[in-house]
Amino acid sequence: MSGICGPHRLETATPERIRFHHTANVFKSMATTLGTIEYGTDVTVDIEDAEHFSSYSLSLPLVGEQELSKNGTLLKSNRDQGVIISPNESQMLAISGDCRKIQVVITRAAMSESLEGMLQRPLDTPLRFESVMDAVDGASASWWRMARYFIAELERCSALFEQVVFTRDIESSLIKGLILAQPNNYSDELRDVLGVKLPHYLIRAKQYIHDNAREALHLEDIEAAAGVSRFKLFEAFRKYFALSPMAYLKKYRLNAVRQQILEHGLARNISEIAMGWGFTHMGRFSAEYRKLFGESPSTTLQRNEARRMRGF
Numbered sequence: 001m002s003g004i005c006g007p008h009r010l011e012t013a014t015p016e017r018i019r020f021h022h023t024a025n026v027f028k029s030m031a032t033t034l035g036t037i038e039y040g041t042d043v044t045v046d047i048e049d050a051e052h053f054s055s056y057s058l059s060l061p062l063v064g065e066q067e068l069s070k071n072g073t074l075l076k077s078n079r080d081q082g083v084i085i086s087p088n089e090s091q092m093l094a095i096s097g098d099c100r101k102i103q104v105v106i107t108r109a110a111m112s113e114s115l116e117g118m119l120q121r122p123l124d125t126p127l128r129f130e131s132v133m134d135a136v137d138g139a140s141a142s143w144w145r146m147a148r149y150f151i152a153e154l155e156r157c158s159a160l161f162e163q164v165v166f167t168r169d170i171e172s173s174l175i176k177g178l179i180l181a182q183p184n185n186y187s188d189e190l191r192d193v194l195g196v197k198l199p200h201y202l203i204r205a206k207q208y209i210h211d212n213a214r215e216a217l218h219l220e221d222i223e224a225a226a227g228v229s230r231f232k233l234f235e236a237f238r239k240y241f242a243l244s245p246m247a248y249l250k251k252y253r254l255n256a257v258r259q260q261i262l263e264h265g266l267a268r269n270i271s272e273i274a275m276g277w278g279f280t281h282m283g284r285f286s287a288e289y290r291k292l293f294g295e296s297p298s299t300t301l302q303r304n305e306a307r308r309m310r311g312f
Helices: 108-119 138-156 164-181 187-194 200-212 219-226 230-241 245-267 270-276 282-293 297-311
Strands: 009-011 021-026 033-038 043-046 055-063 066-070 073-077 081-085 092-095 100-107 132-134
Touching (some): 033 138, 055 108, 073 081, 100 108, 108 164, 108 187, 138 164, 138 230, 200 219, 200 230, 245 297, 270 297, 282 297
Antiparallel strands (some): 009 043, 021 033, 043 092, 066 073
16 A cells, blocks of 8 residues: 555554455556445554655545544535545544445656646745545535446446546546545635636635625625525535635635735734634634644744745
C-alpha cells in the first residue's frame, strides 16, 4: 500500500487478527488505482510524512465505517459519505474491523497536471479538497457512482481496460470529474475559467451575502434578496457551491478574516478582525478557521510575519 499511496504507518491493537485483502486495477496511463480494500480488524492509518505522501486517496465504505482525524476535528465516514486523504496534510484514519471499502488512488502528479490543464496555468499552491465527500446527493455522489461502475466492470472483465488508448480517457474523466465535483481551493477560479453561468437569483443572493457579510444576516434576509423559495435557494447553493446559504456566508467571512490577517499582520488584533466580520465566539471562530485552512489564525499570522521578514 505504501507503494500505491506513499509512506504511511499502519497500527492495530490486534495484529494477529489482520486479514488484509486488496483487489485493485492500476490504469497504465496515469497510475490511477481503483479497487476495494479491507483489513479484517480495527486499524489506524497514520500519515507520518505528509510532505512525501504522493497521492490523493479516496475511500467510501461499502459496509462498516471509518473516522478521519484532521486538525483536531473528527470526520465520520460510512456508506453515505467518503473521505479524501490529500498530500501535504497530516491526518489519521481509523478503520473499523468490519469495514470493506472502495478505494481510489490518484497520484499527485496526475492531479496537478489535470488541474493545470483546466486552469491553463501552473499551480501556485497545492490542491486541497474538502475532506468529506457526499455519496448520496450532488455531483460528488455522481462521481462515486461512476467509480463504482468502473470497479464493477473491471471485476467482471478487465480485457478492455488493459488498452491505454481507452483507459486514458477514463482516468481523465475520474480526475477532472473529482476536481469539478468536490469543493477545493481552486473551485472558485475554475468556475470563472470554465464560464459556469449561475442562475440570476443565485447571483443576487451571492452578491447580497458579499455586500452584507459584516452584518447580522439571517437566512430570511438571503431568501428575500434572492426572490425565490427557500427550497430553490438551498438547491442552487448545494448544486453550485456544495454549501448551504449560511455555510457559504461563514466560509466567505472566514476567507475575509484570513485576507485581513495577511494584509494587516501585527497591526491589528485577530479578535478585532474576527468580530468585525460577525464572529462573536472566539473559540468557535478559531475551530472553524482551523477546519477550513488547516491552521490556527495565530499560525497564519506568525507564518506571514516570518515570510515578510525574510522578504526584507
